Amino acid sequence: MxxxxxxxxxxxxxxxxxxxxxxxxxxxxASRYIEATMDLQPVxxxxxxxxxxxxxxxxxxxxxxxxxxxxxxxxxxxxxFYGGWTLARARMQDAVEADFSLVEEMSxxxxxxxxxxxxxxxxxxxxxxxxxxSNINNSYVGAYGYGIAISQAATYASMDQLGIAQxxxxxxxxxxxxxxxxVAKAAWLEEPAWQELRRYVExxxxxxxxxxVLVAQNYVLEGLxxxxxxxxxxxxxxxxxxxxxxxxxxxxxxxxVENAKWxxxxxxxxxxxxxxxxxxxxxxxxxxxxRAVTALKPIAEKAFGEDATAALDxxxxxxxxxxxxAGVAL
Amino acid sequence: xxxxxxxxxxxxxxxxxxxxxxxxxxxxxxxDKVFPQVSYEGIKxxxxxxxxxxxxxxxxxYWKYQAEKERKLYAILDAFNQNNGHLTVTDGRYINVLKLxxxxxxxxELMAARGFTNMGRQMVGAGPRVACLxxxxxxxxxFQTQIHSISNYNKFYNGLxxxxxxxxxxxxxxxxxxxxxxxxxxxxxxxxxxIGFAFEYVLTNILFVPFISGAAYNxxxxxxxxxxxxxxxxxxxxxxxxxxxxxxxxxxxxxLPIVQRWIxxxxxxxxxxxxxxxMMMDYMLxxxxxxxxxxxxxxxxxxxxxxxxxxxxxGITVPKCFAQxxxxxxxxxxxxxIGFYMKPDSTNFHTWVPEPExxxxxxxxxxxxxxxxYRPTFEHWAKTQKAGKRFNNKTAPMNCQVCxxxxxxxxxxxxxxxxxxxxxxxxxxxxxxxDPCLEIFENEPEKYVQAYISSHQVLQxxxxxxxxxxxxxxxxxxxxxxxxxxxxxxxxxxxDGSQDQANFAAWRDQATKN
Amino acid sequence: MTSNAFIAFQKNEETRCIVxxxxxxxxxxxxxxxxxxxxxxxxxxxxIKRATVEEKMGRDFDLQELQxxxxxISGHLDETDEEFTLSWQS
Numbered sequence: 001m002x003x004x005x006x007x008x009x010x011x012x013x014x015x016x017x018x019x020x021x022x023x024x025x026x027x028x029x030a031s032r033y034i035e036a037t038m039d040l041q042p043v044x045x046x047x048x049x050x051x052x053x054x055x056x057x058x059x060x061x062x063x064x065x066x067x068x069x070x071x072x073x074x075x076x077x078x079x080x081f082y083g084g085w086t087l088a089r090a091r092m093q094d095a096v097e098a099d100f101s102l103v104e105e106m107s108x109x110x111x112x113x114x115x116x117x118x119x120x121x122x123x124x125x126x127x128x129x130x131x132x133x134s135n136i137n138n139s140y141v142g143a144y145g146y147g148i149a150i151s152q153a154a155t156y157a158s159m160d161q162l163g164i165a166q167x168x169x170x171x172x173x174x175x176x177x178x179x180x181x182x183v184a185k186a187a188w189l190e191e192p193a194w195q196e197l198r199r200y201v202e203x204x205x206x207x208x209x210x211x212x213v214l215v216a217q218n219y220v221l222e223g224l225x226x227x228x229x230x231x232x233x234x235x236x237x238x239x240x241x242x243x244x245x246x247x248x249x250x251x252x253x254x255x256x257v258e259n260a261k262w263x264x265x266x267x268x269x270x271x272x273x274x275x276x277x278x279x280x281x282x283x284x285x286x287x288x289x290x291r292a293v294t295a296l297k298p299i300a301e302k303a304f305g306e307d308a309t310a311a312l313d314x315x316x317x318x319x320x321x322x323x324x325x326a327g328v329a330l
Numbered sequence: 331x332x333x334x335x336x337x338x339x340x341x342x343x344x345x346x347x348x349x350x351x352x353x354x355x356x357x358x359x360x361x362d363k364v365f366p367q368v369s370y371e372g373i374k375x376x377x378x379x380x381x382x383x384x385x386x387x388x389x390x391x392y393w394k395y396q397a398e399k400e401r402k403l404y405a406i407l408d409a410f411n412q413n414n415g416h417l418t419v420t421d422g423r424y425i426n427v428l429k430l431x432x433x434x435x436x437x438x439e440l441m442a443a444r445g446f447t448n449m450g451r452q453m454v455g456a457g458p459r460v461a462c463l464x465x466x467x468x469x470x471x472x473f474q475t476q477i478h479s480i481s482n483y484n485k486f487y488n489g490l491x492x493x494x495x496x497x498x499x500x501x502x503x504x505x506x507x508x509x510x511x512x513x514x515x516x517x518x519x520x521x522x523x524x525i526g527f528a529f530e531y532v533l534t535n536i537l538f539v540p541f542i543s544g545a546a547y548n549x550x551x552x553x554x555x556x557x558x559x560x561x562x563x564x565x566x567x568x569x570x571x572x573x574x575x576x577x578x579x580x581x582x583x584x585x586l587p588i589v590q591r592w593i594x595x596x597x598x599x600x601x602x603x604x605x606x607x608x609m610m611m612d613y614m615l616x617x618x619x620x621x622x623x624x625x626x627x628x629x630x631x632x633x634x635x636x637x638x639x640x641x642x643x644x645g646i647t648v649p650k651c652f653a654q655x656x657x658x659x660x661x662x663x664x665x666x667x668i669g670f671y672m673k674p675d676s677t678n679f680h681t682w683v684p685e686p687e688x689x690x691x692x693x694x695x696x697x698x699x700x701x702x703x704y705r706p707t708f709e710h711w712a713k714t715q716k717a718g719k720r721f722n723n724k725t726a727p728m729n730c731q732v733c734x735x736x737x738x739x740x741x742x743x744x745x746x747x748x749x750x751x752x753x754x755x756x757x758x759x760x761x762x763x764x765d766p767c768l769e770i771f772e773n774e775p776e777k778y779v780q781a782y783i784s785s786h787q788v789l790q791x792x793x794x795x796x797x798x799x800x801x802x803x804x805x806x807x808x809x810x811x812x813x814x815x816x817x818x819x820x821x822x823x824x825x826d827g828s829q830d831q832a833n834f835a836a837w838r839d840q841a842t843k844n
Numbered sequence: 845m846t847s848n849a850f851i852a853f854q855k856n857e858e859t860r861c862i863v864x865x866x867x868x869x870x871x872x873x874x875x876x877x878x879x880x881x882x883x884x885x886x887x888x889x890x891x892i893k894r895a896t897v898e899e900k901m902g903r904d905f906d907l908q909e910l911q912x913x914x915x916x917i918s919g920h921l922d923e924t925d926e927e928f929t930l931s932w933q934s
Contacts, residue, residue, distance in 0.1 A: 010414055010837050012485035017477075018816060019494040035481055036474035040440055045498040045782045047511040047734075052367050058514055059444075082471040083400045090397030093390050132352035136451065139463055143448040148440070152470055155447050159467055162460065163389035166348045178339075181347065189354060202358040341925045384921050387908065395911045535916060546879045554880065558854050562914040569921045576920075633918060636847035640920075640932050 023072075036081035038072050040148045063144045064211040065280050066270055071147030073269040076262050085156045088258075089163070092251055096167065099247040100174060108244045109175045116241040117175060123233065123303045124249070125172060125184035126194055130225070131165035133201035134158075137217045144210040153262060157218065160259070164252055171248045193298035200295045211270070215281065216288040219263050223322065224292050226256035227315045233303045264326050271327035281328045289316065289330075345386035350379070350456035367452045371517040374582035378455030381577050384569035385461075392464065396471070399559050403475060406555045411482045417841050418549040421616035422834030423825050428480055428553065429489040429679035430610055431541060434506045436476045437497040441510040443469035445521055452518045458577075461570045465526075468563040475560065479552040486837070487830050489678040489821030499793070499815050501676065501727070501784035502606075504734035508781055509603045513596075515777075519578065520592050526571035528596035532637065534564055535629040536604050540611045543619040579644040586645050591773070597649035598766040601658075602733040608659075609666035612692065613684060621695035626659040651766045657742055660696050664704040665738045671711065672723040678817055680825035683712045703745050720824055724808075726785035730763035732770050732778050739763050755779065849890040849919035849930040852883040859913045861900035862892065869893050881915055889931040890919065 014027050019039045021027040046058045056062065061071070068074070080088070103109050135158050142155035172180050188194050200221065207213050230253045237245045246253065271278045293312060300308035320330055339347070356364050368375070409415070419425065443466050450463035484490040497503060513524040542557030544550075578585050608622030620628075638648045671681045684692065689708060692700045711721055727736035741747040742765075751762040755775045762768040771778045787793050791800035794810035812819070820829045851866075853859035859882060866884050867873045869891055876883045884890065898905045907928045919930030 010486065010840065013488070013833075014485055014491060016481070016491075017484055017494065018491040021491075032474075032478055035477055039494055040437075040473070040477075041444075042437070042441075042498045042507075045507075045787075047504075047508040047782050048515040048777055048780045050515045051517060051777070052370060058511060081474050082467065083404060083474070086393055086396045086400050086471075089389075089393040093393045097390070128352055129354065135352075135463075136459075139447055139451040139459075142466070143444065143451050151444065151447070155443075155463070155466055155470065158447075158450070158463060159389060159392075162463070163393070165352050166388050166390065169348055169352070178347075181351065185351070185354070189357075199358040202356045202364070205356065205364045206359045341923060384923070385908075385911075386923055387911075391906075391908050395908065398912055539916075543879070543881075558880065558915060561916060562854075562911055565914045565917050566911075568917060572920065636918065636932055639847060643933075 031079065033076070033079035033081045033084060037075075037148050037152065041146075041151070059146060061146045063146070064209045066211040066277055068146075068270065068273050068277075070273075072149045073273065074147065074150045074153075074266050075269070076149065076153045077265045078258060078262055080153060080156055080262075082152075089160070092254055096251045099250050100170065103174055103244060103247055108242075108247075112175070112244050113241050116237055116245070117177075119233070119237065119303065120171060120175070120245060121177070121180045121184065122187070123299060124229065124245075125168060125180055126188045127225075127229065128165045128168040129185065129188045130197065130201060130221075131161045131168065133198075133205070134161040134217055134222065135165065137201070137204045137213050140205075141210045141214045145214075150214075150266065153266075154214065157259065157262075160255060164255070167249070167251050174248055193302060196291075196295035197299065200291055212284050214263075214266070215284045218259070219267065220285060220288040220319065221292050221295075222256070223260065223263070223319045224289075224296060224312075224315045226252065227318060228296065228300060228311060229303070230256055232311050232315070236304070260322070264322055267323070267326040267328060278328055282323075282330055285319075285323055285328065286330055289319065341386050342383075345383055345388065348388050349383070349460050353456040353459075361454070365452060365454045367518050368454055371519050372588055373519040373578060373585050375454070375578075376581055378457075380580065381455045381457040382573055383457045383461065384573050385566045387464065387566070399562065400471075403555055403559045404478075407479055407482075407552055410479075410552045410555075414837070414841060415551055416483055416486055417834075417838050418551070420548040422831050423614065423680070423682065424548045424550065424616050425483060425487045425830060425834075426489070426679040426681075426825070427541075427544060427548075427610055427614045428483055428550075429487075429821075430606065430614070431553075432476065432480050432490055432493045433496060433500065433503055433678065434606060435537070435541075436473045436480075436493065437503075438506050438510050439469050439473035439476065441514055442525060443467075443473065445510070445514045445525060448514075449518055449521060458570075458574065461566075461573075465563075465567050465570060468567065471563065472560050475556045479556040482552065486833065488818055488828075489680075489830075492678070492816040492818065495816045496678065499784075500678070500817075502670070502736075504729070504782065504784055505603055505606070508732075508734045509599055512599065512777075519588075522571070522574045523578075523589060523592040524596040524599075526567070527575045528571075528593060528600050530564065530567045531571040531575075532597060532634060533600045533604060533630070534568060535633065536625055537607055538564065539629065540607055540619060540622075540625060544611065544615045547617045547619050548615055575641065575646075576644075579641075579646070583645075590646060593646065594650040594766075595770050595773075597655075598651040598770070599733060601651065601655045602735055602763075602767070605662045605666050605735065608663040609670070612663040612695075613667040613688075618691065621692075622663045623659045623695060626655070631656060654742060654764070654766065658739065660699040661703070661740055661745060664692075664696075664700065665740070668704070668707060669727070669736055669738050672721055673727075674720065674722055674823045675724070675812075676817070676822070678815075678821045680821075680823060680828050680830065682825040683708050683715060699745065715824070715826075726788060728761065729783050729785060730767050731760045731781055731783070732762060732767040733764075734781060734783065735763055737761070737763050846887045847919075847932040848885040848887055849917075849932055850883055850885040851890060851892075851917050851930060852881055852915040853910075853913045854915060855880055855882050856913065858901070858909075862897055862910070862913070864900050865896040866890065866892055869896055889929065891930075892928040894926050 016027060016030040020030045020035060023038050041059055050056060138154050138158035138161060142151050142158055145151040145154055172178055188198060204213050204217055230249055234246050234249060271281060293316060296312060300312045304311045323330055355361055446462045446466035446469060450459050450466055453459045453462060480490060513521050538557060538561060542554055545553035545557055578589055611622045670677055674681060689705055714721055729736055737748060737750060739749045741749045749764055751765060751768040753760055753768060788807045788811055791807055793814040794800050795813045798810055825831055863875060863882055863884055870886045872887050874885045894905055894907050917930055919932050922929045
């Protein structure tokens with residue numbers, strides 16, 4: 001028997017909004033991401049100028065050296081509009097919550113060897129402040145970035161970093177070791193090993209070129225830090241003491257892969273637009289890479305001892321390969 | 331959550347560990363360079379730690395609850411779209427409410443998203459930073475869910491498809507655009523008072539309850555769902571606004587006069603902006619919820635009274651314009667609808683003369699004003715329209731330099747006289763619709779002289795599409811405006827005789843008859 | 845002059861229980877039903893207690909879950925693990 005579900009078929013007058021049809025080159029159905037993103041930021045006829053910097057318009061492409069013929073070329077391959085982003089994060093959150101619960105129920109944190117706990121305290125906990133710095137810096141990109149494609153993604157990244165800072169804080173709670181948090185904060189503020197990294201993050205807080213901030217914070221620093229910690233350090237700890245730390249840093253591990261996809265696409269689109277961009281991007285990546293390596297060296301030493309240089313070299317090469325693939329040879 | 335340890339800490343302490351404890355005072359860069367925008371407005375903050383976090387939402391909980399809301403919302407939108415939900419609305423005229431909404435509200439939600447992102451960057455205290463960033467992503471949610479829910483209507487009805495293009499060009503959208511441009515170009519504290527407090531707390535119910543209830547009453551499940559879902563975010567926004575006011579006032583008594591001036595200014599700018607919402611309630615909803623007068627009484631006069639009673643302990647007084655808004659509530663919606671009715675060639679939504687039963691409803695709801703001042707106009711227009719001579723005022727309107735509304739309001743003590751004010755500044759004459767707007771100008775003339783006034787720009791030859799030679803001797807600005815606006819002729823004109831009317835009726839028949 | 849604290853929810857199974865809990869814990873509560881929405885006013889101070897809601901619902905309940913159903917509120921907010929309070933201090 002044939003099942004023939006019927007609703008009334010009414011012929012639509014059009015498939016999508018005018019500005020979307022023009023962008024797609026034809027009036028055809030558009031994805032939720034496209035309808036939520038493309039060409040929505042006002043570009044003209046502003047009423048007033050910002051009272052704190054009246055030389056600019058409310059939305060102004062001159063807040064960066066990067067030049068784009070089309071700012072919406074900086075599309076997000078993950079297609080994160082608010083709904084897409086939230087649902088993706090909620091799915092991750094469910095899995096993370098299950099891992100945290102399991103660690104607690106089976107007392108895995110209590111049973112974790114002291115040697116491992118020390119590495120967590122000394123290397124991972126202070127990273128909650130790096131994440132906070134990233135939250136601030138990404139909010140700058142979200143505020144000044146030109147076009148909704150980049151402003152939205154950076155704002156979501158800013159909230160992701162807040163989430164990461166909070167997940168790291170929960171590691172201390174999982175170890176029933178709240179006292180470790182002020183110790184980690186004191187290290188962040190005073191211990192010599194952390195100062196270059198703190199300086200890096202604070203220098204970005206006064207950098208006015210939002211694209212440079214994006215490159216220096218997200219692409220370079222996190223492009224090195226995350227594989228260093230959430231791949232290599234996790235790997236080392238898993239081999240020595242079992243997967244507890246991987247469970248407690250699950251979010252960061254998954255997030256870095258997905259986030260790199262976004263950043264690679266943005267870099268690629270910016271590089272593809274014109275040769276000046278390529279030069280600018282290459283310059284930024286090189287300068288900030290060198291600073292990041294200096295900043296991360298003492299952290300790598302805490303994590304890997306004499307293997308620190310090798311570990312750092314590996315992640316630097318990884319980053320340079322990513323940049324080359326995106327069309328930015330260093 | 332890690333129950334064992336977490337339970338030892340209260341919600342407040344846990345939240346503090348998860349937010350403000352993450353922050354530090356920078357030393358490699360001076361704090362005033364990291365946060366450069368917080369001193370130039372004259373607001374004094376001595377201790378950012380005194381900020382009380384209202385909703386203590388960590389990101390794990392945020393994602394969990396927001397995702398649940400998103401799942402529900404998109405499931406309903408999908409069902410609505412699959413089954414031609416647009417045909418369940420009471421009457422084809424309702425869809426014009428959505429045209430007004432998409433054009434005037436969604437772009438402002440986007441501006442709120444960008445504005446609160448900047449607040450999330452500029453506020454020094456971790457507490458307000460996090461709350462502002464959360465609001466920023468909520469606002470992305472709002473404009474995107476609105477665009478998505480109306481997307482289906484766009485497929486079948488005219489006047490919705492060019493909202494993105496028209497947001498900075500269409501003449502009647504200037505009131506909203508100038509409102510938000512004003513807030514976003516002000517300093518961070520003024521932005522917080524203007525939007526976080528005045529708009530999101532004092533006035534929010536006036537904007538949203540009519541639209542959402544209007545949707546519910548008129549069979550628009552899509553908009554109603556989006557609206558209700560957004561409202562749960564609004565509750566968080568309201569508490570942010572209220573906390574912001576309290577915090578600023580408690581930090582230093584010198585802040586009081588600055589904040590009072592902002593409350594006065596923004597309550598007025600907000601009131602002017604919401605006139606079109608009132609018009610929508612009284613004239614465009616086929617099934618009406620309540621009158622704008624009733625909404626103003628409930629949500630502004632009564633609710634507002636409770637709020638300002640509470641704030642009196644800081645020295646805050648009821649906004650200066652309070653009495654004028656109360657007097658005007660019986661006039662503005664009628665003046666607005668009359669203003670739009672007479673411009674059928676220039677709006678992307680249809681207009682019409684109310685039916686006799688609707689005129690009676692208006693008489694009942696506005697016993698002091700409607701029959702005396704406004705019914706005669708509509709009855710006259712009903713006659714002329716029947717005789718095939720629908721009234722069409724082809725002249726360009728005059729606008730207020732501050733609120734950008736057309737000059738259509740009456741003198742506070744004389745409903746038969748249009749209210750005009752003017753002043754001279756640096757050799758130029760500027761015009762205003764009211765005393766409060768004039769006062770706003772006089773406080774910051776350098777700001778308000780910049781305003782983009784559509785009718786002026788048209789006459790100056792700035793409103794023609796690319797490729798038109800505006801220097802040609804026979805260049806006629808009026809000929810090109812519709813193209814500049816990408817105004818679909820099918821979207822213009824009276825509802826009676828429109829494509830929307832014919833289609834809605836035909837499709838409804840198709841769905842209900844054999 | 846007494847100011848009302850109030851809270852308004854979308855109408856669904858969960859909020860039916862929440863409203864019942866509010867009425868139990870707040871003498872003077874006035875419930876107003878509207879299309880798709882339910883509003884509860886209490887003079888001066890309105891408190892929602894987690895324990896009472898859990899009793900009505902028959903399951904664990906985190907007060908932050910209110911977020912999903914909330915439409916609007918009036919009053920200063922104080923939130924702990926156990927109680928969600930709205931109040932005006934006139």
